[in-house]
Amino acid sequence: MDETRLSFKQMCARFDVTPRTLRYYEYIELLQPERQGRSRFYGPREIARMTLIRRGRRWGFQLEDIRQWLLIYEKEGTEAQMRAWIELADGQLKELAEQRRQLDTAIDELKSLRDETAATLQA
Helix, strand or coil: CCCCCEEHHHHHHHHCCCHHHHHHHHHCCCCCCEEECCEEEECHHHHHHHHHHHHHHHCCCCHHHHHHHHHHHHHHCHHHHHHHHHHHHHHHHHHHHHHHHHHHHHHHHHHHHHHHHHHHHHC
């Protein structure tokens, strides 16, 4: 098999996704594999897109945001896509900072309650 083309099974293994996930990404048009009969093959374009999709998901982006961002490249080119990326990243960084603040608050409250409970048991 050509290294620039992956089968369905190879694509799942390479990106550590389930077949259901890969089929869903195709269904919502994030990926468009080449079809030969019932087989699907993923070329360099699809591999690159999957790399970006997985990164975006790891950073908390919604699939629709990722889809729209990928469409910008096809319709408007690299510069427009990079400008959109900066805007999306800024928004996501704010969201992640807020989530961190909420987690820090929850951790502090839990530690405090745990310490109070431990002190009660030792008294």
